[in-house]
Amino acid sequence: MAFLEIKNLSRSFGGLRAVENVSFNVEKGLIKAVIGPNGAGKTTLFNLVAGALEPHSGDVIFKGRSIYGLPTHRIAWRGISRTYQNIKLFNDMTVLENIMVGRHRKSRAGFLRAMVPLPGTRREERESAEKAAGFASLLGLSDVLDARAGGLDFGRQRAVEFARALASEPELLLLDEPAAGLNIHETLELADLIRKIRDMGITVLLIEHDMSLVMDISDEIAVLSYGVKIAEGPPKDIQKNPEVISVYLGDDNA
Amino acid sequence: MKISSHLPVALLGAIVVLFQVLMSATGTDYLLIQLTMSAYYALVVLGLCLLMGYAGQISMGHAAFFALGGYTAAVLSTNNLTQLFSAGVLEWLVQKGLIILSTDAYGAAAYRAPAWLSLGTAVLITVAVSFAIGIPVLRLKGHYLAMATLGFGTILYRIFLGTRIFGEADGISAVRPCEILPGLFVGGDPSQRVFNYYFAWILLIGALVLLLNLVRSRVGRALRAIHGSEEAAGAMGIDTARYKLNIFVISAVFAALGGYFMTHFNGGIGPSEAGIMKSVRYVAIVAVGGMANLWGCLLMGVVLNFLSLRGYFGSYDDAVFGALLIIIMALAPEGIFRKESISRIKELTRRLSWPFWK
Numbered sequence: 001m002a003f004l005e006i007k008n009l010s011r012s013f014g015g016l017r018a019v020e021n022v023s024f025n026v027e028k029g030l031i032k033a034v035i036g037p038n039g040a041g042k043t044t045l046f047n048l049v050a051g052a053l054e055p056h057s058g059d060v061i062f063k064g065r066s067i068y069g070l071p072t073h074r075i076a077w078r079g080i081s082r083t084y085q086n087i088k089l090f091n092d093m094t095v096l097e098n099i100m101v102g103r104h105r106k107s108r109a110g111f112l113r114a115m116v117p118l119p120g121t122r123r124e125e126r127e128s129a130e131k132a133a134g135f136a137s138l139l140g141l142s143d144v145l146d147a148r149a150g151g152l153d154f155g156r157q158r159a160v161e162f163a164r165a166l167a168s169e170p171e172l173l174l175l176d177e178p179a180a181g182l183n184i185h186e187t188l189e190l191a192d193l194i195r196k197i198r199d200m201g202i203t204v205l206l207i208e209h210d211m212s213l214v215m216d217i218s219d220e221i222a223v224l225s226y227g228v229k230i231a232e233g234p235p236k237d238i239q240k241n242p243e244v245i246s247v248y249l250g251d252d253n254a
Numbered sequence: 255m256k257i258s259s260h261l262p263v264a265l266l267g268a269i270v271v272l273f274q275v276l277m278s279a280t281g282t283d284y285l286l287i288q289l290t291m292s293a294y295y296a297l298v299v300l301g302l303c304l305l306m307g308y309a310g311q312i313s314m315g316h317a318a319f320f321a322l323g324g325y326t327a328a329v330l331s332t333n334n335l336t337q338l339f340s341a342g343v344l345e346w347l348v349q350k351g352l353i354i355l356s357t358d359a360y361g362a363a364a365y366r367a368p369a370w371l372s373l374g375t376a377v378l379i380t381v382a383v384s385f386a387i388g389i390p391v392l393r394l395k396g397h398y399l400a401m402a403t404l405g406f407g408t409i410l411y412r413i414f415l416g417t418r419i420f421g422e423a424d425g426i427s428a429v430r431p432c433e434i435l436p437g438l439f440v441g442g443d444p445s446q447r448v449f450n451y452y453f454a455w456i457l458l459i460g461a462l463v464l465l466l467n468l469v470r471s472r473v474g475r476a477l478r479a480i481h482g483s484e485e486a487a488g489a490m491g492i493d494t495a496r497y498k499l500n501i502f503v504i505s506a507v508f509a510a511l512g513g514y515f516m517t518h519f520n521g522g523i524g525p526s527e528a529g530i531m532k533s534v535r536y537v538a539i540v541a542v543g544g545m546a547n548l549w550g551c552l553l554m555g556v557v558l559n560f561l562s563l564r565g566y567f568g569s570y571d572d573a574v575f576g577a578l579l580i581i582i583m584a585l586a587p588e589g590i591f592r593k594e595s596i597s598r599i600k601e602l603t604r605r606l607s608w609p610f611w612k
Contacts, residue, residue, distance in 0.1 A: 050489065076491035090482030093475070100472075101479045105491040107472050111500055114471035115464040125471065168490060 001064055003028035003203055004049075004172060009058035011044050018044040020227040021058075026172070026220075031194060031204040033214045035238075036224035037247060042207040043085070045224065046176055049205070050082050051075040062172065077105055081170035083161045085177040091150025095141055098149045098160050099132035102167030106131070132167055139163040139193075155186050162193065166202075173197060175206035179213050191217045211248075215239065223247070262549065263463055270455045274448060286451040288563040289556070293454035294516040296555030299539045300461055300548060301508030306537070307546030308469055309501045310481035311392065312400040315407030316509050316536050321414055321528030322383060323376045323510030324517035328426035329419060330372035331518070335365040337419050369432040376514045377507055384506035388499045407533050415525040425524030432518040440518040450519055457515065458552070461508060465548050477501060478546075531572045538579040544589025554590075 002025035011019045019041040026032045036042050047053040049060050051072040060068040067075050081102070090098050107128050113121045136142055139159040144152060149160055158178070165173060175194070179187045187210060194217050198204055208214045214221060215235045223231040223238060225247045231238055238244055277283045298320050305311050329335075335344065335353065344365050347353035353365050367375070391402040414420045421427075431441025438449050468474050479487040480494050488494050517523040526532065539558050543551035558575075561567065567574040585602060586595030 052485065052489075071493075072485070072488035073491050073493045076489055082489050084486065088483045088486040090479045090486070092482060093478055097475055097478075101475050101487070101490050101492070104472065104476060109472045111468070111473055111504065114468045114473040117467055117471065121471070128472065164490065 002026065003063065004205065005059075005061040006045075006049065007059040007061065009045065009048055009055075009060070011041075011048055011053065011056045017227050019048065019224075022224065022227070022229045023058075024222045024229060024232055026203060026205050028203050029198065029201065030219040031198050031206070031217055032220045032222070033218040034205070034207045034222050034224060035209075035211070035214055039226075040224040041227040042224055043176070044227075046174065046207050050080070050174055076168070079171035080174060081165040081168045081172075082174035083158075083165050083176055083178060085180050087154075087157045087161050089149045089157055089160055089164075091148070093149055094146050095136065095149050095152070095160050095163075096129065096132055096145040099135055099141075099163045099167045100128050102135070102164035103128040103132055105168050132163075135163040135167045138166070154181055158182070166197065170202060172203045172205065175204060175208075177208055178206060179208060179210040187213055263459065263466075266459060266462075270452075270459070274451055278448065283447060285564075286447050288560050290447075290451045290454040290519060291516060291563055292556045292559040293458040294512040294519070295536075295559040296552055297458055297461055297512035298509040298536055299543070299551050299555030300458070300465060301505030302536050303540045303543065303545070303548055303551035304465055304468070304477075305501055305505040306540050307544070307548075307551075308474065308477040308481060309498055311498060311502060312397075312537065313403045313502070313505070314400045314530070314533050314537060315387075315403035315405075315410070316505070317530070317532030318407040318410035318528050319380055319384065319506040319509035320513035320516075320532070321410065321523065321525070322380050323513030324523040324527055325414060325420055325426070325513075326376035326379055326510075327372055327432070327514045327517040328421075328429045328523050330367040330375060331369070331430045331432065332366065332426055332428060335367070336363075339365075366430065369434070373432075373514060376510055380506050380510035381503055384503045385499070388502040392495065392498045392502060404530065404533070407528065407530060411525060411528040411530070414528050420525070423525060425522060425527075426517075427522035429517055429521050429523070431521075432515070440515050442519060442521045454515065454519070457511070462548060462552055469546075469548065473497070481546075531575075534579070535572070535575045538575040538582070541582040541587075542578055542590055544591050547589050547591055550589050550591040 004026035006025070007023050009019055009022045010017070022041075022045060034042050034045060044053065048055055051067070051070055055069045058068070059066055062078055062080065065078075067078055067080070090101060093101070107124050109121045109124055117125070133142070133145060136145055139162055141156065141159055141163060144156065149157065152160065178194070179190055182190060191213055194204060194206070218235055221233065221235055221238045222229055223241075223244050230247065231241045231244050233241075273289065274286065277285050298316055302313060302316050305313055329338070339347070344353060348355045348365070352367070352371060354368055356364050356366070387406050391399060391406070394402055415423060431439035431443065431446070433439050434453060439446050440450055440453060469477070476487065476492045476497055479490065479492060480497060484494050513523070513527065539554050540551055542558070543554035562571055562574075582589070585598055586592065588595055590596070590599070
């Protein structure tokens with residue numbers, strides 16, 4: 001039984017079949033990438049796994065239990081965190097507060113305990129702040145803890161999003177085009193970071209445009225084209241796959 | 255962090271005491287009446303501030319929750335329970351100690367609920383109604399939500415206005431005082447004026463402390479996260495629907511508590527308390543005080559209601575609040591207690607005054 005099983009996933013929008021009968025597995029502890037040209041259905045697939053889209057048919061099984069069609073917050077509680085291609089931070093909150101929201105699943109205080117904070121609640125709050133600060137320093141954000149997240153530059157906002165996702169101590173991390181908008185230097189740093197995350201024992205599933213990043217860091221790659229999986233395997237096989245080459249470079253070059 | 259949170263509250267407490275001492279000493283303690291009422295209205299504003307500012311939900315029906323608490327107090331503590339229950343049921347309730355049997359001014363039997371029971375009922379009814387309204391309505395966003403709560407407010411207003419047990423257009427008067435401690439009543443008796451002032455303000459400051467704690471907690475961060483990006487909040491494991499519903503219920507209960515005690519203090523309540531104009535007024539005050547600014551909302555809740563109750567706005571009372579809403583939305587959508595807002599208002603007054611003195 002694989003860690004994450006994507007089984008016969010299909011989703012259409014009106015007449016457009018965005019994802020059609022896609023299946024693949026993600027093994028625990030690996031970095032798996034889903035690539036494909038624009039409109040290949042990557043984002044749809046991703047949103048189906050993350051619970052951001054209502055499913056049509058198929059199944060997504062995480063650690064032996066279906067998560068398909070669950071609301072996003074319940075998928076999160078199963079141990080899955082995500083980042084967004086177009087960063088979604090809580091702009092008016094500080095960097096530390098953003099990351100502390102990532103600790104939501106690791107803390108318990110409800111409305112009553114929040115309104116009347118007893119020593120136990122205060123301790124939990126302190127621990128949340130300390131852990132969050134730890135993840136901030138991992139991402140090099142220690143000097144902007146009290147800065148408003150919406151006011152940071154793009155690279156740092158991406159770092160806050162990573163820290164927030166990591167703060168929830170997920171077992172599976174979903175990365176939606178993490179290199180989008182980054183320069184070459186930042187992309188190299190990102191590659192190191194993603195490897196570091198894998199070495200922390202977190203399984204990573206990413207969708208990505210940037211081929212150099214994907215070939216560099218992925219343990220396995222699945223290729224989508226027009227909603228259909230056309231290839232799957234380790235990077236060096238994918239690079240040689242004639243169908244993948246034709247999809248990316250056009251038929252004339254094949 | 256400790257000092258920064260406790261010092262302002264202590265300062266507010268000191269000011270409250272100072273006002274009472276000064277007013278009692280100078281023979282102006284009739285002002286305590288309006289300050290007491292302002293505190294109850296400010297309680298509604300605080301709850302609404304939490305809902306609007308921290309959870310990003312607009313309610314145009316909060317006056318209805320205020321009235322719900324008020325009418326529950328009025329109906330259960332005034333002697334018309336014979337309209338609600340048959341004689342047999344009333345006998346049984348009296349035997350169980352749930353209803354007090356006394357005689358009215360004409361010597362006829364009068365049934366009324368003890369304070370703890372009517373207060374409990376007011377809270378329970380409010381929780382039930384706000385849950386029932388909140389579950390379908392909170393799926394809506396922005397102005398759809400505002401319209402749905404507006405509809406709810408309208409319905410409740412017409413129910414209070416058109417139902418005999420609620421006194422129809424006259425409302426309910428001669429509501430009994432509510433005994434808090436032996437010899438201490440929430441009511442209009444002048445001998446209880448100082449007690450009522452302190453009771454209302456302890457309630458308000460208590461509510462403020464609870465909410466200040468809440469917004470600084472895990473729950474407060476979750477609410478602000480929902481406000482910032484509902485999608486990302488969900489992806490972090492926050493059950494956005496449940497949080498929004500809970501905050502709606504809490505703010506409704508705050509409004510109902512304000513209405514409950516206000517009705518005992520005033521000795522009556524009328525349908526206008528449930529009216530749309532009242533709801534608009536609460537929203538306007540939150541807008542002035544700042545959507546996510548509990549202190550600003552408390553201050554403006556007290557000051558604006560005090561001015562209104564003292565009659566400073568004359569017959570243009572509602573118009574003043576309408577105008578405030580327009581001005582704030584145009585000039586200082588974050589409330590007036592913000593640096594940007596103050597400079598924007600200064601800039602405007604400069605530009606407006608320029609042609610006149612040139």
